[in-house]
Amino acid sequence: MVRKALDGQEVVTASAETLRVEALEVRLGENLVLKGVDLAVEPGEIVALLGPSGSGKTTLLRAVAGLLRPTGGRILLGKEVFFDGEKGVFLPPERRNLGLVFQSYALWPHRTVYENVAYGLRLRKVPEKAVRERVLGLLDRLGLTGLERRYPGALSGGQQQRVSLARALAYDPKLLLLDEPLSNLDAKLRDQARVWLRETLKATGKAALFVTHDQGEAMAIADRIALLNEGRMEQVGTPEELYRNPKTLFVADFLGNPNVVEALVVGLEGSTARLELAGFPLRARAMGALVPGRLAKLVLRPEALRPAGVGEVNALEGALAHSLYLGSHYEHWVRVGDALLRFYSPLPLGEARVRLAVDPEAALAYPG
Amino acid sequence: MVRKAPLAPSVPWPLALLTGAVGLLVLAPIGILVYQSLLTAPFFAPAKRFALEAYRYVLHDPYFLEALKNSFLIGLGMVLIAVPLGSLFAFLVTKTDLPFARLFELLLLAPIFISAIILGIGFIVAFGPSGVVSGWVESLLGHVPWTIYTLPAIAVIAGLTHVPYVYLYVASTIQNVDASLEEAARVAGARPYQVALSVTLPLVRPALVYSGALMLLLGFELFGLPLVLGDAKGILVVTTYLYRLTAITGTSAYHLMAAVSVLIVLIAFTLVLLQRYLVGRMEGRYVAIGARGYRTERLPLGRLRYVWAFALALYLLVAVVLPVLGVVFRSLVTSWGPGVDLREVFTLGHYAEVFKLPNLSRAVTNTLWVAAFGGLVALAFYLLVALGIQRGRGFGRVLDYLAGLPRAVPGLITGLAFLWIFLFFKPIAPWRNTLFALVLAYTVVWMPYGVRLLTAALLQVGREVEEAARIAGASPVRAFLHGTLPLLKGGVLTAWFLLFIQFVREYSTGVYLMTAGTEVLGAQIVALWGTGAVDVIAALATLQVLIVSGVFLLANRLGVRPQGL
Numbered sequence: 001m002v003r004k005a006l007d008g009q010e011v012v013t014a015s016a017e018t019l020r021v022e023a024l025e026v027r028l029g030e031n032l033v034l035k036g037v038d039l040a041v042e043p044g045e046i047v048a049l050l051g052p053s054g055s056g057k058t059t060l061l062r063a064v065a066g067l068l069r070p071t072g073g074r075i076l077l078g079k080e081v082f083f084d085g086e087k088g089v090f091l092p093p094e095r096r097n098l099g100l101v102f103q104s105y106a107l108w109p110h111r112t113v114y115e116n117v118a119y120g121l122r123l124r125k126v127p128e129k130a131v132r133e134r135v136l137g138l139l140d141r142l143g144l145t146g147l148e149r150r151y152p153g154a155l156s157g158g159q160q161q162r163v164s165l166a167r168a169l170a171y172d173p174k175l176l177l178l179d180e181p182l183s184n185l186d187a188k189l190r191d192q193a194r195v196w197l198r199e200t201l202k203a204t205g206k207a208a209l210f211v212t213h214d215q216g217e218a219m220a221i222a223d224r225i226a227l228l229n230e231g232r233m234e235q236v237g238t239p240e241e242l243y244r245n246p247k248t249l250f251v252a253d254f255l256g257n258p259n260v261v262e263a264l265v266v267g268l269e270g271s272t273a274r275l276e277l278a279g280f281p282l283r284a285r286a287m288g289a290l291v292p293g294r295l296a297k298l299v300l301r302p303e304a305l306r307p308a309g310v311g312e313v314n315a316l317e318g319a320l321a322h323s324l325y326l327g328s329h330y331e332h333w334v335r336v337g338d339a340l341l342r343f344y345s346p347l348p349l350g351e352a353r354v355r356l357a358v359d360p361e362a363a364l365a366y367p368g
Numbered sequence: 369m370v371r372k373a374p375l376a377p378s379v380p381w382p383l384a385l386l387t388g389a390v391g392l393l394v395l396a397p398i399g400i401l402v403y404q405s406l407l408t409a410p411f412f413a414p415a416k417r418f419a420l421e422a423y424r425y426v427l428h429d430p431y432f433l434e435a436l437k438n439s440f441l442i443g444l445g446m447v448l449i450a451v452p453l454g455s456l457f458a459f460l461v462t463k464t465d466l467p468f469a470r471l472f473e474l475l476l477l478a479p480i481f482i483s484a485i486i487l488g489i490g491f492i493v494a495f496g497p498s499g500v501v502s503g504w505v506e507s508l509l510g511h512v513p514w515t516i517y518t519l520p521a522i523a524v525i526a527g528l529t530h531v532p533y534v535y536l537y538v539a540s541t542i543q544n545v546d547a548s549l550e551e552a553a554r555v556a557g558a559r560p561y562q563v564a565l566s567v568t569l570p571l572v573r574p575a576l577v578y579s580g581a582l583m584l585l586l587g588f589e590l591f592g593l594p595l596v597l598g599d600a601k602g603i604l605v606v607t608t609y610l611y612r613l614t615a616i617t618g619t620s621a622y623h624l625m626a627a628v629s630v631l632i633v634l635i636a637f638t639l640v641l642l643q644r645y646l647v648g649r650m651e652g653r654y655v656a657i658g659a660r661g662y663r664t665e666r667l668p669l670g671r672l673r674y675v676w677a678f679a680l681a682l683y684l685l686v687a688v689v690l691p692v693l694g695v696v697f698r699s700l701v702t703s704w705g706p707g708v709d710l711r712e713v714f715t716l717g718h719y720a721e722v723f724k725l726p727n728l729s730r731a732v733t734n735t736l737w738v739a740a741f742g743g744l745v746a747l748a749f750y751l752l753v754a755l756g757i758q759r760g761r762g763f764g765r766v767l768d769y770l771a772g773l774p775r776a777v778p779g780l781i782t783g784l785a786f787l788w789i790f791l792f793f794k795p796i797a798p799w800r801n802t803l804f805a806l807v808l809a810y811t812v813v814w815m816p817y818g819v820r821l822l823t824a825a826l827l828q829v830g831r832e833v834e835e836a837a838r839i840a841g842a843s844p845v846r847a848f849l850h851g852t853l854p855l856l857k858g859g860v861l862t863a864w865f866l867l868f869i870q871f872v873r874e875y876s877t878g879v880y881l882m883t884a885g886t887e888v889l890g891a892q893i894v895a896l897w898g899t900g901a902v903d904v905i906a907a908l909a910t911l912q913v914l915i916v917s918g919v920f921l922l923a924n925r926l927g928v929r930p931q932g933l
Binding site: 095171 | 553556559566571654668
């Protein structure tokens with residue numbers, strides 16, 4: 001079924017229009033949920049909206065879909081204005097021509113798979129023959145052949161998800177929106193679905209904006225990630241950019257599950273900071289305006305820490321507090337001063353005291 | 369492994385006793401009706417024998433066949449009018465940004481709590497030949513372009529006054545529709561009204577079918593409206609045929625009345641079964657009837673929202689406001705007709721008369737007593753039955769079935785049956801002249817309604833609280849008293865308010881049971897209708913409306929939501 005999606009022989013008109021969200025504000029009741037968010041989704045691009053719960057990512061998606069009315073800012077797709085707070089323009093969802101895959105899939109239980117997918121085409125008064133061709137073609141591409149007469153209640157979670165995607169794609173929408181598309185699948189299925197979803201989306205050539213709270217999912221599927229925090233955009237960039245060059249402590253802390261410890265800033269040398277942590281001198285990348293003599297937040301990813309070789313500099317030393325066997329690797333907790341640092345190793349460690357080395361490039365220091 | 373002993377506070381013998389009591393209460397009236405219908409003379413007469421004479425007479429009586437046809441046509445009219453309007457209003461009020469939705473919601477429920485007979489009288493006062501509205505229209509157009517004393521008119525009025533029943537069912541079901549199903553349709557390109565027709569309404573089809581069958585059933589049980597509206601032209605329906613039977617035949621027609629009653633019960637029972645069958649077949653692909661869900665974002669109606677609000681307001685004006693105001697108005701004037709000066713005819717005399725005549729003032733106090741005290745007794749009984757249904761296993765299923773049976777027996781017939789029971793069993797005969805007789809009959813008539821209210825309340829509490837108490841070492845009874853009962857308070861209070869209102873509103877059950885000394889408002893109005901004392905009737909009706917609205921507003925403030933039949 002993955003192969004089939006790759007073929008993509010069906011003609012799809014990749015829209016050449018950019019989605020632009022400008023200074024978007026959404027107020028729900030007393031709550032300012034989005035506080036001036038900017039975002040662009042280029043044609044053919046897959047963008048993930050990532051953030052902790054309550055960060056406003058679903059709100060942003062629903063605002064783009066037209067399911068809620070923002071209080072300020074603008075949303076445009078190409079030249080078409082979806083929403084303009086100043087001019088009081090609000091295009092209702094049915095006139096935006098978007099596809100939306102709901103978290104719950106939201107398949108109509110009283111319609112067959114075929115009728116679910118055909119609905120948007122029927123509304124657009126497409127001739128019955130073309131409807132048939134389009135629906136059966138889509139179902140075939142998504143590996144759903146033979147299920148067209150079934151009702152959604154008789155489908156598995158994975159099948160429902162694909163029907164939901166087929167329904168969103170049926171009327172050739174200008175942009176595809178997906179709300180936590182994989183969250184209802186069980187863990188094993190989800191890993192396969194990531195690959196499948198990315199390939200399928202890429203095969204359609206459509207721009208897609210999808211919400212997720214799972215960073216792994218965002219990194220695997222998206223071309224770019226937009227990381228939201230408390231109604232503001234923290235950083236937008238490729239998964240690698242966000243991971244390697246997180247602009248803020250929040251971004252660094254959110255991606256991966258790093259050690260964040262406090263360290264004293266001793267001095268600055270260009271973009272490198274000299275720090276002191278529990279008596280050990282350490283060099284790290286300065287990620288903001290650090291002030292010598294003040295404390296900084298030091299982000300040390302577990303995967304950046306390794307047992308130091310003989311004579312290696314930029315290292316810390318501490319006592320091994322815990323060692324956990326996790327199947328594919330060991331997870332160790334080392335006490336360095338007041339801080340507990342976590343790192344991995346493929347083999348168990350022999351001794352009770354551990355010296356850990358880190359490349360200065362991989363240690364990130366943020367103003368405390 | 370699993371212990372079979374029930375966790376319920378009842379050991380089998382109280383349960384058996386309860387089942388026996390419910391069985392007796394429910395089956396005795398039906399039993400005596402069937403028994404009497406098979407006799408050739410009153411059951412207390414010395415000379416009688418078993419025969420099918422009564423059925424033969426009734427089934428060959430053209431009046432009965434005519435009444436049967438009329439009942440069916442009225443029921444059909446109710447389905448055709450109430451189901452579309454009720455569903456439309458339910459969608460507008462619960463799903464869209466209709467202005468004044470809260471107010472509409474409140475007013476839409478009013479007809480459920482006002483006796484049909486009062487609404488009927490209201491229609492006469494407002495839209496009748498010499499009605500207030502008719503007079504005004506006549507002065508405008510030169511003639512009145514409608515009449516209310518024909519069969520189609522009765523069907524239309526019955527349809528309009530029963531819209532709220534459909535509304536209640538459909539609205540509570542629509543609220544359970546997952547909003548994302550509707551949003552999905554909108555994103556796919558559907559306008560709000562297309563969403564309603566292609567997603568929301570198809571999803572609540574079970575509620576539509578259920579309320580359609582309910583309309584047919586209520587159409588057959590309809591008594592107040594055809595009594596007051598059908599009188600002028602002699603239009604009979606099955607219930608009024610029963611009521612007028614003595615007058616028609618000129619004899620004491622016990623066996624005929626019983627035969628008609630049994631036939632009505634049979635038809636109603638068939639309709640109840642049909643309803644269950646149709647709804648049962650639709651499980652799975654639709655939204656289940658009942659329990660309220662969460663509120664979601666509303667569909668915009670655009671510029672049409674005020675048009676729809678106007679349509680709803682117009683409906684409320686015609687079906688509720690004008691008839692009720694008409695009755696109130698009529699109770700405050702000595703006479704009414706073209707060219708009458710309001711200042712001259714205004715009077716409080718009808719109310720003075722109500723409180724001067726002992727039988728009328730007693731009707732007011734008795735009604736309050738029956739509603740408050742009788743409501744409480746019924747409530748306690750229903751709570752036991754609901755508990756038995758929830759926890760009684762085998763007995764529970766029997767109880768559930770028995771408690772639902774009175775649905776198929778209209779109040780008028782239950783009242784008649786209880787009258788005969790009091791005549792038949794000498795030991796309880798003295799109770800016939802007490803309010804106890806009424807309370808007993810009311811308890812049976814409203815059992816399906818009350819038991820369902822309490823079953824729903826019990827279901828919401830859940831068994832975990834009580835199980836936790838049992839684990840902690842409480843006895844079954846103590847676990848119920850300390851665990852479940854405190855949490856049940858809200859549900860029980862709601863049920864008590866609703867029963868109070870229904871008991872005040874009830875009019876048909878008391879028609880035969882009422883005696884000198886046990887008058888109640890509704891039945892007294894029916895009795896007075898024959899005498900033509902419209903002044904006093906309007907005053908009594910106004911009092912009933914006042915009591916019900918007062919209690920309803922109080923209950924509403926306390927967060928009580930009404931439940932349909």
